[in-house]
Amino acid sequence: MNLGDRLRHLIEEKKVTAYEVALKTGISQATLSRVLNDNTAKMSIKTIDVLTQYFNIKKDWLASGIGEKAEILDVAPPQKPTECLECVKLKSKIEYMAETIEDLKAENAEIKIENKHLIRDNGSLENQVSSLNRELDKYRRKKTE
Numbered sequence: 001m002n003l004g005d006r007l008r009h010l011i012e013e014k015k016v017t018a019y020e021v022a023l024k025t026g027i028s029q030a031t032l033s034r035v036l037n038d039n040t041a042k043m044s045i046k047t048i049d050v051l052t053q054y055f056n057i058k059k060d061w062l063a064s065g066i067g068e069k070a071e072i073l074d075v076a077p078p079q080k081p082t083e084c085l086e087c088v089k090l091k092s093k094i095e096y097m098a099e100t101i102e103d104l105k106a107e108n109a110e111i112k113i114e115n116k117h118l119i120r121d122n123g124s125l126e127n128q129v130s131s132l133n134r135e136l137d138k139y140r141r142k143k144t145e
Helices: 003-014 018-025 029-036 045-055 059-064 085-144
Strands: none
Touching: 003 029, 003 045, 003 059, 018 029, 018 045, 045 059
């Protein structure tokens, strides 16, 4: 039984698809496809680690077919599987959006302060215009008298 056969056997035994394995482990579909189609004879250590944790099997059996398939129960608990590529991309987009929102909040606060100053200045100008209009009215009245 070659590497592709062993992986195919695990997928069938767990009643999942290669797509589900890729999503849940973060291993690319292309990598799984190469193994399943016997286009590669070996996988990276990281990929083997992730798959052995996902399927709860021994590394030696998956990598070489040597020994028993079943995992020993008193081993350290499996590490959290790597995030899928799509999840990483979405997380990155969310972080970027959060930063953008914070930047916009800061800009909005600056604009509010600027608006307060403009409103204050506008009130002052309106007072000056009113005062000038009163003076103009006085001048016109005196001139017509």
